[in-house]
Amino acid sequence: MQLNAVDTAARLSVAPMMDWTDRHCRIFHRLMSRETLLYTEMVTAPALVRGGAVHLLDYSPEEHPVAVQLGGSDPEELAQATKLCVAHGYDEVNLNVGCPSDRVQSGTFGAVLMKDPGLVAECASAMIGAADGVEVTVKCRIGVDDQDPVVVLPNFLDRVTGAGVRRFAIHARKAWLQGLSPKENRDIPPLDYPLVHRMKAERPDLHLSINGGIHSLDEAARHLAAGMDGAMIGRAAYHQPADVLMTADSRMFGRPDPFNDPRDVVRAMLPYIEAHVSAGGKLAQVTKHMLGVFAGQPGARHWKRVLSERAHKPGAGPELVEAAMMELA
Structure with a gap:
């Protein structure tokens, strides 16, 4: 299997997470890891094509390598949305076949599409046709x-591969579309890592990343050692970003780490924060993604308290972030 630059970046990726992996979060994560593949929140094709909400695709050049995740189930609409994503310069366009939320189901996309691999193949084919060579990938459940x-996943992979998709991120849990909340769907259905590992062993030409319940670089490395091409980390990368990302470049990619101290990462964010606030943005829009950067360190609770209580107030800016750092031991 010949790797391109995005394949290589997908050795470790931060999962797309609604309300979390916005552009401010991605800038923060990119400071800690130059190599890890970052994903946007899911953007729906109808919002882009029918709603004209192209601003949802805005991002900063510093975020590369960065992938956009689309939600939808209409092949033509997804093709149009893909063209918009490609025009914005994303490194990858990913189709969401994993989200179990009610609002996603009502749009007939997300995890419910696991029931219709033929439609997913049609969507993927249309997206590939519109992608002008940018890779189209799929994130799915088992x-x-x-x-x-054991029956569904191999058939799904084979059908969608037939449409031209060669890279998948597989959340190693089923999704229960009725009876479990999205939060419960991230925890309650049991993980089946061996099944996903088997899919890779049986399909060596596919690039498969494993997702679900991975909390550390040690766990990610074990999946890679077992033959997976990539590991995708979600909540742990958000809630303990320094633990997951600050040594990712050296451990997962053999490259130098940008920073050794999370304090330096925070200081490096200050110019971005200053620019955001000066343009009329709210400090809390950025700092809400930074609350866990000192997780496990003395003073971390005080850091979180200062920002949680005061970052939303009028006039709050970089000086509050510096004051919050003074609370650290």
Whole structure:
């Protein structure tokens, strides 16, 4: 399997997470890791094509390598949305076949599409046709509801591969579309890592990343050692970003780490924060993504308290972030 630059970056990726992995979060994460592949929040094709909300695709050049995740189930609409994403310069366009939320189901996309691999293949084919060579990928579950993942997942991969997709991120849990909340769907269905590992062993030409329940670089490295091409980390990368990302470049990519001290990462964010606030943005829009950077360190609770209580107030700016750092031991 020949690797391109985005394949290489996908050795470690931060999962797309609604309300979390926005452009401010991605800038913060990129400071800690130059190499890790970052994903946007899911952007729906209808919002882009029918709603004209192209501003949802805005990002900073510093974020590369960065992938955009699209939600939708209409092939033509997804093709149009893909063209918009490509025009914005994203390194990858990913189709969401994993989100179990009610609002996603009501739009007939997300995890419910696991029930219709033929439609997913049509969507992927249309997206590839519109992508002008930018890679189109799929993020999926191992199945939904009463489906048997041992039967469903291989068929799904084969059908969608037939449409031209060669890279998948697989959340190693089923999704229950009725009876479990999105939060519960991230924890309650049991993980089946061996099934995902088997899919890679049986399909060596595919680039497969594993997702779900991975909390550390040690765990990610074990999946890579077991044969996976990549590991995708979600909540741990958000809640303990320094633990996951600050040594990612050296451990996962053999490259120098940008920073050794999370304090230096925070200081490096100050110019970005200053520019954001000066342009009329709110400090809390940025700092809400930074609350966990000192997780486990003395003074971390005080850091979080200062920013949580005061970053939303009028006039709050970089000086508050510096004051919050003074609370650290």
